[in-house]
Amino acid sequence: MKTRIHLVAGARPNFMKVGPLYHALAATDWAEPVLVHTGQHFSPEMSDVFLRDLGLPDPAFHLRASGKTHAEQTAAVLTAYEALCLSDRPDWTVVVGDVNSTLAAALVARKLNLPVAHLEAGLRSGDRTMPEEINRVATDAIADLLWTPSADADVNLRREGIPEARIELVGNVMIDAYCQLANHIAAVATARSMGLEPRSYVVVTLHRPVNVDTAASLTTIAEQLVALAGTTTVVFPVHPRTRNRLEEFGLWQRLVAAGVRLIEPLGYIEFMSLVTDCALVVTDSGGIQEETTYLGIPCLTARESTERPVTVELGSNRLISPTAIAAEAIATLSRGTERMACRVPLWDGQASSRIVRSLRQRCSLQP
Known part of the structure; x- marks a missing residue:
């Protein structure tokens, strides 16, 4: 039986990160990626067009959990995603980025004792007046597996007392989408x-x-x-x-x-x-x-x-x-339009492959 993996996305940036990972998982013989659209951004220009551009199928589930305020969005996703997990229990929940859907889905999964992976973990601005910063910190605190895009993110997580075994530097999946x-x-x-x-x-x-x-x-x-x-x-x-x-x-x-x-x-x-x-x-x-x-x-x-x-x-x-x-x-x-030669380690278009290997290893270690 294949490992059923919910890939939870709710806002425009999420789809750019989910896209390469969905395709990489779908190409394996052991994983069944399931796209879950929370509906946090529900307009075509903010989500549907990204599905088309990234070659993603229509979401298997659309929670339609929108709201005008942070509390309304978070509460709507909490309620809707819990109902989904109870009816379609995944083996893993993967959340991405730092939007309200990210934190809400992670909370639901952990309270149902489902393993959670956070893609783009460990990023910190140091500004806790930003709602996204609260979402990042809280999600990283409860996730089982933290996939980081750069070495500074690893440092942030260690500083917060996250065990080394939960941290994996995989690179930037956004660059995968571009490549x-x-x-x-x-x-x-x-x-x-x-x-x-x-x-x-x-x-x-x-x-x-x-x-x-x-x-x-x-x-x-x-x-x-x-x-x-x-x-x-x-x-x-x-x-x-x-x-x-x-x-x-x-x-x-x-x-x-x-x-x-x-x-x-x-x-x-x-x-x-x-x-x-x-x-x-x-x-x-x-x-x-x-x-x-x-x-x-x-x-x-x-x-x-x-x-x-x-x-x-x-x-x-x-x-x-x-x-x-x-x-x-x-x-x-x-100063002119000369392009800089800037390369960050592991921002190479191969992050999704590393993520798939990481998840496969974790699945093999589960009882």
């Missing part, structure tokens, strides 16, 4: 379809509550983007949350009038094509810090801290104040 789809990403030529020359524009992505949820903070950022758009082309795929706030605070038309190219969220392939050909990224996202590091593209992260310090140590990524977006971007662009 597997690199030819498709190059072929789609998003920039060309938008009439843009390679390395002639800046890509912006912003969605963190601290940046977009208040009129004061988002107005400051909008002013910075207006100033930046006066010197170069700015392309801004707008997260649904951010769009709502821009419209609510009367900033959308201001950006349009300044020439900022506000576009709908893109699928993974189209978005990574846009990023691959850009001169610079300005973001508050986590995963894009990793992808730009792999590609050697300069990245400015509008946050006070990052859970991916290796990207800063290598010099491809810099933390900046939102009040300095325009000045920092202009200064970076003035």
